[in-house]
Amino acid sequence: MxxxxxxxxxxxxxxxxxxxxxxxxxxxxxxxxxxxxxxxxxxxxxxxxxxxxxxxxxxxxxxxxxxxxxxxxxxxxxxxxxxxxxxxxxxGEGAEFKRIIENDLLTKANNFYSSKKFNKAAETFNMMYQVNPEAQDYLYYTAVSYIGAQNFDKALESYLELDKLGYTGEKTMFVATNKETGQVDSFNSKSERDIYVKSGTHTDPETQNTESRASEITKNIALIYINKGEKDKALAAIEKAKQANPDDVNLLINEANIYFEMGDEKKFQSILQEAIQKEPNNADLHYNVGVIYMNNKEIEKARQSFEKVLSLKPANADAALNLSTSYLEEGNALVEQMNSLGNSRADDLKYEELKKKKSSLFDQAAQTLVDFKNNNTSVPTSVLQQLKNIYNALGEVEKAKAINAEIEGK
Structure with a gap:
């Protein structure tokens, strides 16, 4: 049975x-x-x-x-x-069909990217990576395409995977100049290139190494975390990026901005000062430091920063306005002292002294804007409005009227 x-x-x-x-x-x-x-x-x-x-x-x-x-x-x-x-x-037999899929998807991905259909490009590059995981460039282009699509969560996933893989994208390229076209052609290997050079169709053989993408990846991870508001992760990513790119001022600026958002102005200021040491002619850095000095009532230091900005970028209206305002704020502080004085002879003398000093500060505030006006053909209304207000405060009515006419003529 x-x-x-x-x-x-x-x-x-x-x-x-x-x-x-x-x-x-x-x-x-x-x-x-x-x-x-x-x-x-x-x-x-x-x-x-x-x-x-x-x-x-x-x-x-x-x-x-x-x-x-x-x-x-x-x-x-x-x-x-x-x-x-x-x-x-x-x-075995699947290798040929894998190549067919890979090549077909590559054409589609490039077309999507060229036509700015970044989300479709990213999805297609990612499928290529699934077909051929050894070609990590596909994962990199997935991330780049998602950035183009403003899909930062998906981009972050790809960048984190690249970081985990230790991907750098560095390649050795074998190139030579095509005699007929004058263009530089790339070859799959040194031996292939050398054959073309020996045949006489190409000259000037070179071996070139592409730059590493590791720092770009780390930097973008940090920037995406900043965009997502995940400050601790952003700071950790920036610290890693700084180790790979110690001279990258943009990393310092991004780090400083995070601390500013966290309310740590001292840290913000110290990092910007570090950035200024690396790029002493960066007007934006000097401007941001000046704003912090203004907020902290460090008027003289603020003025030095704004004056530096104007020496580097004479058309920076915000720097001119802030420099002018620094004199106004110092002058307005004197008004408080003047109003607190009594009626004695000594108080009267002190009052006149302070009044004269206040007028001098207001004069400097006005002159700052006049200088800006003289140095630039295009002057924002905000500059003219502040200048008019200063002239009115100084009792210079005719000058105020002249500026007002300029404002109305815009």
Whole structure:
């Protein structure tokens, strides 16, 4: 009896295997005829039976299913992903179809990117990376495309994976100048390039090394964390980026801005001072430091910063306004002292002294804006308005009227 059961079971398995082979053949036939709708239906039906197939039949199924889902490149992203999932399970014969998918997706990704369809480009580059995980450049272009699409969460995922992989993107390029076109051509290897040079079609052979992308990746990770408001992670990423790029002033500026947002003005100021030491002619750095000095009532230091800005960028209206305001604020502080004085002879003398000093400060505030006006053909209304107000405060009515006429004439 046991023997009969074993024979019956063996017969059932044999019949079942034969039926599977028949279905796989039907799948391959549908693919060959480009009948991809039918092929996908068969592939879906067979999917639950794959575990019972022998290794050779599995290979045939996975390859045919991959072709069915890919549908000669006309498939949706969902079906393309299914095609990739299947082709990755195929050994030998699958290599050629992998190359077909990879090359086809590369053309699509480049076209999407060129036409600024960045989200589609990113999805396509990412599929290429799934097909060929050794080509980590695809993951880099995935991240870059997501940045273009303003999809920072997805970009961050790709950048973090690149950072984990230790990706640098550094390459050695073998190049030579094409005699006919004058353009520099790149070759797959030194030996290939040397053949062209020896044949006389190319000259000036060179070996070039591309720059590492590691610092760019770390920097972008930090910037995305800043954008997301995750300040601690941003600071950690910036610290790592600074180690790789100790002279990158932009990293210091981003770090300083984070501390400013956290309300730590002292740290903000000290980092900007460090940045100024690296780029002493960076007007924006001097301006930001000046603003902090103004907020801290360090008027003389603020003036030095704004004067430096104007020496570097004479058209910076904000620096001129702030420099003028520094004199006004100092003058207005004297008014408070003047109002607190009594009626004694000594107080009267002190009052006149302070009044004279206040007028002198207001004169300097006005002169700052006059100098700006003389040095620039285009003067913002905000500068003219402040100058008019100063003249009114000084009692110089005619000058105030003249400035007002300029404002109304704009």
């Amino acid at each position: 046991k023997k009969q059961v074993i024979i019956a079971l063996a017969l059932f398995v044999s019949v079942f295997t034969f039926a599977q082979k028949k279905e796989v053949k039907a799948l391959e036939k549908a693919v060959k005829k480009d009948n991809f709708a039918e092929a996908k239906t068969i592939a879906t039906q067979l999917d639950s039976q794959v575990s019972a197939m022998d290794d050779d039949l599995k290979e045939d199924y996975y390859l045919a299913a991959a072709k069915a889902y890919y549908a000669n490149g006309t498939s949706t992203n969902a079906d393309t992903n299914k095609a990739i999932e299947n082709i990755l399970k195929v050994e």
